[in-house]
Amino acid sequence: MFAEIFSIAFQFADVFAFLILAAAGLAIIFGMMGIINMAHGEFITCGIYVTVICVQHGVPLPLAQAIGALSAGLVGIVLERTIIRHLYHRPLDSILATWGISLMVTQGMLIVLGSSWQGIGTPLGSFAVGGYTFSTYRLVLFGAAVGVLIGLYLIYMRTNYGVMARATMQNADMARALGVRTQRMYAISFGLGAALAGLCGALYAPTMTLIPTMGITFIIESFVTVVVGGANVLLGTAPAGILLGVVRTILNAWYGQIAGQIGLLITVIIVIRMLPEGVSGWLSRRGG
Amino acid sequence: MGKSGRTATLCGAAIAASLAMAAAPAMAQQPIKVGLLEDVSGDIALMGKPKLNGSQLAAEEINAAGGIMGRKIELIHLDPQMDNARYQEFARRLLQRDKVDVLIGGITSASREAIRPIVNRTDVPYFYTNQYEGGVCDASTISIGAVPEQQFSTLIPWMTETFGKKVYTIAADYNFGQISAEWTRDLMKKLGGQVVGEEFIPLGVSQFGQTIQNIQRANPDWIMTLNVGASQDSFFEQAAAAKLSIPMGSSIKVMLGFEHKRFPPPALAKMHATANWFEEIDTPAATDFKKRWRAKFPNEAYINDMGYNAYTALFMYKTLVEKAKSTKKADLRKVIATGEACIDAPEGKICIDPKSQHTSHHMRLIGVNPDHSVRVIKDFGLIKPYWLGEIGCDLTKKDPKEQYTPTSLPKK
Amino acid sequence: MTPMLNVLNGPQTLGNGRFFWTGFVLVLMFALGYPAISDPYDVGNIAYLLLSTLTALGLSLMWGYAGMFSFGQTAFFGVAGYTYGVISINLGASGGLTFLCLLGGVAVAALFAALLGYFLIYGRVSGVFFGIVTFATTLALAAFFGQTAGPEWAIGKARFNGFNGMIGMPPLELPWLDDNIVLEGIALYYFVLCLVLVVYLGLRILVNSRFGNVLVAIREDPLRTELLGYDVRKYQLITFVVGSALAALSGGLYTAWGQFIPPASMGLPAAAMPIIWVAFSGRQDLTATLVGTFLLLLVFQTITVYSQQYALILMGFLLLITVLLVPSGFVIGVGRLLGRLGRGVTS
Structure with a gap:
C-alpha cells in the first residue's frame, strides 16, 4: 500500500518537475516580458548540448550542467541585444523572428553536429520501494524544480534587480523616469529566462535521446504551464504546475498517456475560459 | 569531423565523374531518372540521411558498371522535410515535371500514404524501402523492407520460449505501433501466451516514469518495445536508470535507430x-x-537497414528493368509476376513476391550484449512475405490499392 | 465602373488608386493567360499554392483587421478536410456532388468555429490567450486524430486511419455535358483562381464597409467601441466564423487535391504556418497578405527544391531579416517604398 502511494507521489513529483523546469525560463520571457519565444526549445537544446560536450571532455556532471545553463543565458543576452530588443513594441512579430531563429539553429546543428549523439547516462543509480524501483536522479530533478521556484521568488522579491525588473515590466516609461536602466533590465531578464531554459536542458540531458530537435518535446508543456499560471510568474507558476501535474498524473495512470496529453490541452482551454488572467490573476484578485 | 567527410564526398564525386566520363560513349542514351524523396532535415534526418547515402552508393556502383541497359542512372533527390504536404508537392514535381522513371522513398507510413494516390495516376513504379506495419496491396507500390510476418513470427515464438509467456507491449500510438501490437496480441494468443499489459504512447512523448512503473506492476517476462522516434527512445535510458532490467524484443530497435550506439551501455542490454x-x-x-x-561515407554513424534497403532497391530496379527491357510499370510487373525478380543482396538472395509485391528476406535474430555489442542468436534463413497472399491480396489478378491490417481484412 | 470600385476602395485597404487597379487588371490578365505560356505541372503547382492563400486571407481579416490572434486556423482546415472525406467516401460522391461535399466540410468547420468562438469570445478571452486556446484546440485535435488508427475509428465507410491520414476520397469533379472533368491541373487552376479572386474582392468590400470600420475600431480599442453602442462580441464572432470558414475552404480543397488528409495538418509546425505567412506579408492589409503569402510559399518551395539541407536555414534567415528590416511586413514595406518612389517620379 505504501509502495502504491509512494509511486503515485513520485510520478506526480516527476511530472511537476518537468512542467516547472520546462516553463521557468518561458515564464520570464513570455509571462513577464510578453515575448512569444518560439526558440525556447533551442535554448533548452543549447543547455543540453553544452552539458554533453563538457561531460565528454571530462568535466563533472554538476559543473557541466552549470556551464550549460550559463551558456544558454549568454546566448540569450546576445540574442536580446542584437534582435529581440527591436521587437518589444510589437511582441507578436517576435513569433516570426524567434521561429526563424529556431529553424536556423536546429537545422544548423543538424548539419554541423550530425543527426545524433551518444548519451551520457543517468547518474546516481536507483532505489527500491516495495516492488518498485526508481531512478534516484528523478528526485534531483524534483529538488531542482522546487529550488528554481524558490530562487525565482527570492530574486524577484528580495533583490534590487528583482524590484527594478518588475517595475520595468509593469511600466517601462515610469521605471525609466525613476532612473531604472530599463534596457539593461530587459537584457538581464531575457538572459535569465534563457539560462533557466538552458538549466532545464542541462538537467534532462542525461535522461534523454540527443538530437538537435529535442528541445521541441518541452515546448507544449512549457507554454501550457505559463499560460495557466498567468502573467504573475511568482504567484502563478507553482500552482499551475501542481494543477497540471495532478491532471496529467491521474490521466496518465488511469487512462494512458494520450489522455494525459489531450487532458493537459483541454485543461488549458477551460482554465483560460474560467480564469482569463490565469491562476495568478485569480489569486491576486482574491487576495485583494 | 565535417571537413574530412566533405573531402571524401568530393573525392567520391570526382571518381564517379571520371568513371562516368570514361564510360561516356556507352552512355549516349538518355539517363534513367530516379526520383528520391528522403527527409534529410528535421527529426528523422537520422534515418533519412543513410537512405540517401544508400541510393547514392548504389547509383554510383551501377553507373560504374555500365548503368542499366547502357543507360546511366540520374538521381533527383528532394527533401520533403518530414512534411506530408511537401511529399505530395514533390511527388508531383518529380513525376510531372522531371518525368522520373521510378520513384523511391518516404520514411513514415503517412508519407507513403500521401504519395500513393499520386503515383497511382501514372505508369511509374514506386519503391517503398522501409520496414513497416505491412498490408499495402497496391500494384504501383513495391515494398523492399521487412514486414511483420517476417519479423514477428520469428521473434515472438523465440522470446516466448526463451523468457516466458507473459509480455508487456509498449507501442507508439499510431498506425505502426497499433498494428504491430495487434500482431503481437495475435501471435501470443496462438502461442498460448498472455499480454499482461499494453500501453500506447503519443508520438513526441519523452517521459516514461509512469510507464516504467506500470511495467513493474504487471511484472512481465519480457517487453515488446515498439516505441518510435527520438523522443520515445528516451524510454531506454529512463528504464535503465530505474533498474528495470527485463528482456526486451522489438522489430525496429538496433537495426534501424541504432539505439545501442546512441545510448551508453547497458541501456539496451x-x-x-x-x-x-x-x-x-x-x-x-x-x-x-x-x-x-x-x-564513400566514412562518417556514417551506423549503416542501418533503411539505408541498406535503399541500396538494394536500386539493384532490384535494375534487375527488373533489364529483365523487362522496359521501364514501364506494366512491363516490370510482368517480370514480378513470374516470381523470378531476384537479386543477390549483401544479406543473401532476395525475391519479390508476385502476389503482394513485397520482398522475401534473410532474417536473423540478434541480441544486444551488456557492453552493447551485438550477437547473432539464430538464423531463420529466407522468409517470404506470406501474409498478404494468405488474406487474399493477389496483385497479379486484382489491384485494390488498399492497406490491410489483421483487423481490417479484404472483403471476400 | 466607378460605383463598383467605390465599394472595393476605402481607408481599410492599401491600393485604392487608378495605379493600383491598373496593376491589378494586368496581374489578373497575366494569371488568366498563364496556363498558355507554362507547362501543366507549373500550373497545377501554382493552383496548389493558391489554396493556402485563402487561409491567410481569413487570418488577415481576423488578426490584422479585428485584432483576434488565432494560432489554430489549422483546426478548421483539418476538420473541413476530414469532413469532406467522411461525406464524400460515404456517398461515393462523384461529379457535382463532390462540390456539395466540399460545402458540407466548410459548413461543419464553420459550425465548429461558431461554437468555439462563442465559448471564447463571450468568455472574454482575448489577446495572446485567444491564440493559446486556439493553438491548444488544434493540437488536441491533432493528438486525437493521431491515435485513430484502429478500425473502430470510422464514420460509416470512412476510416480516420490515425497518423497515416485518411485516404480514398475523390477529387473535385465538374459535371460537363455527359462527362465529369476531374479538377486538377489547368481546370483546378482556373477554379482556385476564381475562388481567390471572389474571396479577395469580397473581403475588400467587407472591410471597407461599415462592418469593416467597426472591426478596425474594435482592434484599436474594444472598450471604446463597445461604449459607442456596438455589440463588439457579435462582430468578433462573425469575423471568427468567416475567417475560419476560409481556412476550412483551404482544407477541403487541399484534401480533394491530394485525396489525403493527415492529423499532422493540424499539429506543429503546420499550425504556425498561417501566422508566419500573414506576419511576413503584413497582416493589416488583404492585398499584402494575398501577395506576400503566395510569394513566401513559392520562395519556400523553391528554396526547398534547390538547397536541400540548407533550406530551413535560408527560410529562417529570410523571416528574421524581414522582421528586422521591414517591421510592417514585407509586402506593405515594399509597397510603401514603391509608393514613395512613384510619388517621387510624378512630383
Whole structure:
C-alpha cells in the first residue's frame, strides 16, 4: 500500500518537475516580458548540448550542467541585444523572428553536429520501494524544480534587480523616469529566462535521446504551464504546475498517456475560459 | 569531423565523374531518372540521411558498371522535410515535371500514404524501402523492407520460449505501433501466451516514469518495445536508470535507430530483434558491402537497414528493368509476376513476391550484449512475405490499392 | 465602373488608386493567360499554392483587421478536410456532388468555429490567450486524430486511419455535358483562381464597409467601441466564423487535391504556418497578405527544391531579416517604398 502511494507521489513529483523546469525560463520571457519565444526549445537544446560536450571532455556532471545553463543565458543576452530588443513594441512579430531563429539553429546543428549523439547516462543509480524501483536522479530533478521556484521568488522579491525588473515590466516609461536602466533590465531578464531554459536542458540531458530537435518535446508543456499560471510568474507558476501535474498524473495512470496529453490541452482551454488572467490573476484578485 | 567527410564526398564525386566520363560513349542514351524523396532535415534526418547515402552508393556502383541497359542512372533527390504536404508537392514535381522513371522513398507510413494516390495516376513504379506495419496491396507500390510476418513470427515464438509467456507491449500510438501490437496480441494468443499489459504512447512523448512503473506492476517476462522516434527512445535510458532490467524484443530497435550506439551501455542490454540487415552482419558479402559504404561515407554513424534497403532497391530496379527491357510499370510487373525478380543482396538472395509485391528476406535474430555489442542468436534463413497472399491480396489478378491490417481484412 | 470600385476602395485597404487597379487588371490578365505560356505541372503547382492563400486571407481579416490572434486556423482546415472525406467516401460522391461535399466540410468547420468562438469570445478571452486556446484546440485535435488508427475509428465507410491520414476520397469533379472533368491541373487552376479572386474582392468590400470600420475600431480599442453602442462580441464572432470558414475552404480543397488528409495538418509546425505567412506579408492589409503569402510559399518551395539541407536555414534567415528590416511586413514595406518612389517620379 505504501509502495502504491509512494509511486503515485513520485510520478506526480516527476511530472511537476518537468512542467516547472520546462516553463521557468518561458515564464520570464513570455509571462513577464510578453515575448512569444518560439526558440525556447533551442535554448533548452543549447543547455543540453553544452552539458554533453563538457561531460565528454571530462568535466563533472554538476559543473557541466552549470556551464550549460550559463551558456544558454549568454546566448540569450546576445540574442536580446542584437534582435529581440527591436521587437518589444510589437511582441507578436517576435513569433516570426524567434521561429526563424529556431529553424536556423536546429537545422544548423543538424548539419554541423550530425543527426545524433551518444548519451551520457543517468547518474546516481536507483532505489527500491516495495516492488518498485526508481531512478534516484528523478528526485534531483524534483529538488531542482522546487529550488528554481524558490530562487525565482527570492530574486524577484528580495533583490534590487528583482524590484527594478518588475517595475520595468509593469511600466517601462515610469521605471525609466525613476532612473531604472530599463534596457539593461530587459537584457538581464531575457538572459535569465534563457539560462533557466538552458538549466532545464542541462538537467534532462542525461535522461534523454540527443538530437538537435529535442528541445521541441518541452515546448507544449512549457507554454501550457505559463499560460495557466498567468502573467504573475511568482504567484502563478507553482500552482499551475501542481494543477497540471495532478491532471496529467491521474490521466496518465488511469487512462494512458494520450489522455494525459489531450487532458493537459483541454485543461488549458477551460482554465483560460474560467480564469482569463490565469491562476495568478485569480489569486491576486482574491487576495485583494 | 565535417571537413574530412566533405573531402571524401568530393573525392567520391570526382571518381564517379571520371568513371562516368570514361564510360561516356556507352552512355549516349538518355539517363534513367530516379526520383528520391528522403527527409534529410528535421527529426528523422537520422534515418533519412543513410537512405540517401544508400541510393547514392548504389547509383554510383551501377553507373560504374555500365548503368542499366547502357543507360546511366540520374538521381533527383528532394527533401520533403518530414512534411506530408511537401511529399505530395514533390511527388508531383518529380513525376510531372522531371518525368522520373521510378520513384523511391518516404520514411513514415503517412508519407507513403500521401504519395500513393499520386503515383497511382501514372505508369511509374514506386519503391517503398522501409520496414513497416505491412498490408499495402497496391500494384504501383513495391515494398523492399521487412514486414511483420517476417519479423514477428520469428521473434515472438523465440522470446516466448526463451523468457516466458507473459509480455508487456509498449507501442507508439499510431498506425505502426497499433498494428504491430495487434500482431503481437495475435501471435501470443496462438502461442498460448498472455499480454499482461499494453500501453500506447503519443508520438513526441519523452517521459516514461509512469510507464516504467506500470511495467513493474504487471511484472512481465519480457517487453515488446515498439516505441518510435527520438523522443520515445528516451524510454531506454529512463528504464535503465530505474533498474528495470527485463528482456526486451522489438522489430525496429538496433537495426534501424541504432539505439545501442546512441545510448551508453547497458541501456539496451537484453534487447532482441529480428532483422534482414544490421551493421554487425559479418558474412563475406556483407563485409564487402560495408567496406564500400564506409569508403564513400566514412562518417556514417551506423549503416542501418533503411539505408541498406535503399541500396538494394536500386539493384532490384535494375534487375527488373533489364529483365523487362522496359521501364514501364506494366512491363516490370510482368517480370514480378513470374516470381523470378531476384537479386543477390549483401544479406543473401532476395525475391519479390508476385502476389503482394513485397520482398522475401534473410532474417536473423540478434541480441544486444551488456557492453552493447551485438550477437547473432539464430538464423531463420529466407522468409517470404506470406501474409498478404494468405488474406487474399493477389496483385497479379486484382489491384485494390488498399492497406490491410489483421483487423481490417479484404472483403471476400 | 466607378460605383463598383467605390465599394472595393476605402481607408481599410492599401491600393485604392487608378495605379493600383491598373496593376491589378494586368496581374489578373497575366494569371488568366498563364496556363498558355507554362507547362501543366507549373500550373497545377501554382493552383496548389493558391489554396493556402485563402487561409491567410481569413487570418488577415481576423488578426490584422479585428485584432483576434488565432494560432489554430489549422483546426478548421483539418476538420473541413476530414469532413469532406467522411461525406464524400460515404456517398461515393462523384461529379457535382463532390462540390456539395466540399460545402458540407466548410459548413461543419464553420459550425465548429461558431461554437468555439462563442465559448471564447463571450468568455472574454482575448489577446495572446485567444491564440493559446486556439493553438491548444488544434493540437488536441491533432493528438486525437493521431491515435485513430484502429478500425473502430470510422464514420460509416470512412476510416480516420490515425497518423497515416485518411485516404480514398475523390477529387473535385465538374459535371460537363455527359462527362465529369476531374479538377486538377489547368481546370483546378482556373477554379482556385476564381475562388481567390471572389474571396479577395469580397473581403475588400467587407472591410471597407461599415462592418469593416467597426472591426478596425474594435482592434484599436474594444472598450471604446463597445461604449459607442456596438455589440463588439457579435462582430468578433462573425469575423471568427468567416475567417475560419476560409481556412476550412483551404482544407477541403487541399484534401480533394491530394485525396489525403493527415492529423499532422493540424499539429506543429503546420499550425504556425498561417501566422508566419500573414506576419511576413503584413497582416493589416488583404492585398499584402494575398501577395506576400503566395510569394513566401513559392520562395519556400523553391528554396526547398534547390538547397536541400540548407533550406530551413535560408527560410529562417529570410523571416528574421524581414522582421528586422521591414517591421510592417514585407509586402506593405515594399509597397510603401514603391509608393514613395512613384510619388517621387510624378512630383
